[in-house]
Amino acid sequence: MPTGVPIGDARARLFDAADRLLLRGGPSALTSRAVTEEAGTAKGVLHKHFDDFDGFLAEFVLDRVHRMDERAAALRGAAGTGTVTGNLTEALTALFGSVAIAIVALVTFRDGLRARLRETWPVGVPVLTDAAEMIADYLAAERDLGRLDPGAAPEGLAPMLVGTAHLLFADRTGEAPTEAAVRGAVESVMGGVLV
Structure with missing residues (x-):
């Protein structure tokens, strides 16, 4: 039995959440917890797709x-x-x-x-x-x-x-x-x- 609801493209949701946080609060607002909360996902979702938070940020920057x-x-x-x-x-x-x-x-x-x-x-x-x-x-x-x-x-x-x-x-x-x-x-x- 599934334990969660599929969230579509998790990477895109996380990147969009990082956009919003960055625009609202600047670089200091970006933490893994803040990004996953803003995206409406569990913290583990970020770590499932990226090695670590700097890896997430690097891919976010390159995507943008x-x-x-x-x-x-x-x-x-x-x-x-x-x-x-x-x-x-x-x-x-x-x-x-x-x-x-x-x-x-x-x-x-x-x-x-x-x-x-x-x-x-x-x-x-x-x-x-x-x-x-x-x-x-x-x-x-x-x-x-x-x-x-x-x-x-x-x-x-x-x-x-x-x-x-x-x-x-x-x-x-x-x-x-x-x-x-x-x-x-x-x-x-x-x-x-x-x-």
């Missing part, structure tokens, strides 16, 4: 990073449409208005998680490095379309844009930056290379 693939494709597809400033403002706001900024804090908060991530992510901070690659690809496409100065260096501009946006969105306790503030930051970085 891989979700950026859709966002990257959409941004790349926007090349040649709208304005470069508008496209970048929208992409950075969507990126940092999501759980991404909280993931950056989580990675810097937990030494064990960083060590685990280094096994598969040898350089940089997940989310930030993917964001820089996403934006560099977009900027290269815009340069190829003639909407950026031919001498523009996407690989240098992208980290500046990501770093600037990260600083704007980093304070989780205050108001989120306005679209005008993000646009102003983008214009400051991009002003010299827009055609």
Whole structure:
């Protein structure tokens, strides 16, 4: 006789619970007990699917990073449409208005998680490095379309844009930056290379 009710995709439920906890309470809110309670599962469910809590967190971070693939494709597809400033403002706001900024804090908060991530992510901070690659690809496409100065260096501009946006969105306790503030930051970085 079964002793429990099937819970569907336990990993997805646990990851979604981690999202909610991270957004509400920051990295310190993430404990195995808090995640399983938020997911409505027994604590053993987490340990059935993951070696330990840092293993869970590493897979959670990588899962959320891989979700950026859709966002990257959409941004790349926007090349040649709208304005470069508008496209970048929208992409950075969507990126940092999501759980991404909280993931950056989580990675810097937990030494064990960083060590685990280094096994598969040898350089940089997940989310930030993917964001820089996403934006560099977009900027290269815009340069190829003639909407950026031919001498523009996407690989240098992208980290500046990501770093600037990260600083704007980093304070989780205050108001989120306005679209005008993000646009102003983008214009400051991009002003010299827009055609």
